[in-house]
Amino acid sequence: MEVLSLLRVIAGLVVVLFLPGYTLIQAMFPRRGELDEEFDTLYRVTLGMAMSIAVVILVGFVLGNPALGNAPEWDGISDGDKGYFQTFFVTTSLVVIILLFFGAGWYRGAYPWMANIHPSLARAAPGLRIESELAVAGKYIPAELLELQGLKHDRDNVKRKMKEAELRKKTGSSMMKKYYDRREKTLLADLADIDSRMAELDDMLNRPGEGEGLSADVTQDEPETSDDEKDTEE
Structure with a gap:
């Protein structure tokens, strides 16, 4: 008891x-x-x-x-x-x-873990254009593409925070200005990291396959056969 x-x-x-x-x-x-x-x-x-x-x-x-x-x-x-x-x-x-x-x-x-109970319970958080329901429907979605969509959402949030910091820095006291100066530097560093990662993912997703890209524009000419070689073959 x-x-x-x-x-x-x-x-x-x-x-x-x-x-x-x-x-x-x-x-x-x-x-x-x-x-x-x-x-x-x-x-x-x-x-x-x-x-x-x-x-x-x-x-x-x-x-x-x-x-x-x-x-x-x-x-x-x-x-x-x-x-x-x-x-x-x-x-x-x-x-x-x-x-x-x-x-x-x-x-x-x-609660993304709900998908482990049943695939129909999979839901994606707001900000992701490509939701997990598409994967449940049988459509293949690369993990890099999902990460890229999430980074786009994070980038928008960082830019919004930078605008807020700039506005508050203009209207705040000297102490607040110093704080938001440091805040802006931190946000700029975060934005640079996000842009760098987005560039890496973009290269991974748009990497040219075999026979694509610049190599596809190169035409390989067949080697010309000289007259001596023709006489030898005859």
Whole structure:
């Protein structure tokens, strides 16, 4: 019984303090590295815990509304003399919210591992023009092409951040200007890395095959046979 009680406590903490907010963050930011390139997972966990508290508070406000009246009388589940702010209704509401957020996150491509369960569950995150559903449909998509599409999306994000940094540098204080100067240098370095990798992928995808490219334009003339060689052959 002690083990069962401990498992119930752990499951309750996960449902109340983690899953609602985490699934919400996954639905809002489905692409990996969208929150932060280096500490993306840490941001998702911490924001998930914070948003979970907010979701639980909202659920408590709704279920604790006296206008809803008393809950139905179910033996061992709910007390008819009380409102809906009871364990069963709170847990059910949170589970439904978690499933809704999870479904939204799956639809937006936050869970690529779902394709391992069934190919029809494969979804690509926004920003990728070539989605994984095409691969499921039997169309071959090179990994380099998928990476190239992702890099294009990342490049647009970097350019957007550079514009924001330039705008804030103009309107900020001297300390803010120094910060955004360093920020611009970092973004320029990231942009150079992305452009370099995109050039490599472009060369790999557009590499001329045998009989193509410049070599295809070279015409090999047959060697002329001299008169002496003709006489010898005769």
